[in-house]
Amino acid sequence: MLSAVPRPVTVRVPAKINLHLAVGGVRPDGFHDLVTVFHAVSLFDEVSVERADEPTLDVHGDGVAEVPLDATNLAWRAVELLAQKAGRDPDVRVTLRKGIPVAGGMAGGSADAAGALVALSTLWRMELGRDELSELAAELGSDVTFGLHGGTALGTGRGEQIIPVLARHRLHWVIALARGGLSTPGVFRELDRLRGDGDIPERPVEPVLEALAGGDPRQLALNLGNDLQAAAVSMAPDLRRTLRAGVNSGALAGLVSGSGPTCAFLCADADSAVDVATELAGMGVCRTVRVAHGPVNGARVVDDDEHP
Ligand code: C5P
Structure with a gap:
């Protein structure tokens, strides 16, 4: 009916x-x-x-x-x-x-x-x-x-x-959530301040696209990069410790996510992500950690049986 x-x-x-x-x-x-x-x-x-x-x-x-x-x-x-x-x-x-x-x-x-x-x-x-x-x-x-x-x-x-x-393989991540937040416009302003009148350094995207197409997380780890990271770390200096701790815990690489302060750590596989998350959680360098994978779909309607 x-x-x-x-x-x-x-x-x-x-x-x-x-x-x-x-x-x-x-x-x-x-x-x-x-x-x-x-x-x-x-x-x-x-x-x-x-x-x-x-x-x-x-x-x-x-x-x-x-x-x-x-x-x-x-x-x-x-x-x-x-x-x-x-x-x-x-x-x-x-x-x-x-x-x-x-x-x-x-x-x-x-x-x-x-x-x-x-x-x-x-x-x-x-x-x-x-x-x-x-x-x-x-x-x-x-x-x-x-x-x-x-x-x-x-x-x-x-x-x-x-x-x-084109991204061939599932990537495994540990996400470290910070205690506070950062304002996106504030982080962009801080980047402008740090750059002053100097030239804007090049950060070519091609190596990242090639690493994604190849599907080797180690290759991708070498090429991850975020211009906003320096500004986010300048505003929240503790992030330096969080980033170091993730890599010391066995992640392939870590970076600030967007304007921060969340940090994302790329791991070799699903098991390694669980190990890194467990170790990082015990180090007191972030509010909490999550294990995640990508890529996943964008906004999708959830069926009634998935969401009663
Ligand atoms: O577009 P959105 O509302 O997410 O952007 C939030 C703020 O981040 C903007 O008001 C701007 O200060 C900064 N921003 C920027 N350049 C971009 C995206 C965002 O300066 N490409």
Whole structure:
């Protein structure tokens, strides 16, 4: 029998790390030109939307105290953008279940916005194509487009132009969550300050793409790099200790994820990731650790039997 009230739609959406992040100069719009390799890993947020009498936003999980509950929340801005496009009122309840660290440099807020776009366009049966959704995503933030796509992808522009990248093998990661957060604009500003008027150093992306195509994590480990890392470490000097501890625990390499302060450690295989995570957890250099793998899919509707 058809129900008169549509069921909630739930979307699962992953965190990202940047395997490569080359930051160029400041553009006239205040953003920086980027060349980055996004990689979606198996830490997820869930975004549910359902009809409601009043527009409502609920957030559950770790770090919720730092998540804005007002109109500045990126998932809510996604709802308003879609409502405007559909010419309807945003009469929905949005529920975010956070598994991605808040303000951690893993694009959790952007993931929620990508999830909200997919969930609400499904609830409202808007039948938007990939291109239309990507355009809306780009309006919301630099990392939202990647949240839709997932996988491993080359990002250019301010990060919103995405091309899938051939990545042959599953990669195994240990993710070290920090105690506080870092503000993304603050970290970009710190990088500009550290660079001063000097030349911007080159960071070529080709070796990373070749290592991904080859599928050898050791080769990839030699080529991971993030221009924002120096700025994040300058603002949160303890990260130096965390990065060293991960490598001393047996990781192939470690780097700050995006604007930080989360650190990601590439491991040789799944067993090694468990060993590194166990050792790192005992060293007191981070709030908590997670084991993850990538690449994983971008924002996807979760079936009822997966999510009763
Ligand atoms: O696009 P998003 O809202 O995620 O960006 C957050 C902030 O990060 C921007 O306001 C800007 O300060 C900085 N940013 C940047 N260049 C980029 C992406 C982000 O300067 N390409």
